[in-house]
Amino acid sequence: MIEDDTRQTIKFVAWLIGIIIFLYAASVLIFYKASNPERNETKQLNQIALAKSPITKIEKNYHLDRGVNSYSLKGSSKNRQQYYFIYLPGSKKGYLLSAKKGVSEAKVRSSYQAQNPNNKITKVNLGWYNNRAVWEVTAKDSADHYQYQLYEFKNGNLLG
Numbered sequence: 001m002i003e004d005d006t007r008q009t010i011k012f013v014a015w016l017i018g019i020i021i022f023l024y025a026a027s028v029l030i031f032y033k034a035s036n037p038e039r040n041e042t043k044q045l046n047q048i049a050l051a052k053s054p055i056t057k058i059e060k061n062y063h064l065d066r067g068v069n070s071y072s073l074k075g076s077s078k079n080r081q082q083y084y085f086i087y088l089p090g091s092k093k094g095y096l097l098s099a100k101k102g103v104s105e106a107k108v109r110s111s112y113q114a115q116n117p118n119n120k121i122t123k124v125n126l127g128w129y130n131n132r133a134v135w136e137v138t139a140k141d142s143a144d145h146y147q148y149q150l151y152e153f154k155n156g157n158l159l160g
Helices: 002-052 105-115
Strands: 057-065 069-076 082-088 093-098 120-129 132-140 146-152
Touching: 002 057, 002 069, 002 082, 002 093, 069 120, 082 120, 105 120, 105 132, 105 146
Parallel strands: 057 120
Antiparallel strands: 057 069, 069 082, 082 093, 120 132, 132 146
């Protein structure tokens, strides 16, 4: 009688472990597939920037979706000049921006932090909004609410 109970318990535990492993693998697969379009767009952006611009080294990638889905990167050329490249997959347009003719991520961060010293910046993204390049700062305030602010790429002015 005890052997029968032990066998049933082991069988139950084995089935339970098998179901947990299956559910874990299925959730990993679902999350992998869900993030696949963004990975593909970033890969495409990198290939286009390296092939069609003076950028030879990619330093950082960005993604912004403010009505227009845009993927961006920061990179440098052979002679170490800094550039930003913005690609709009919907219209298949790309924009090359010289870092000298715009504001850097670091400057936008410091500008935001000076205006909002109690907020913690969680992310800064470069992208396309209203037919121009913008920086979007995402931050959390002291009440843990998200705050979003847009800055013009060209001069660092706050939008809206």
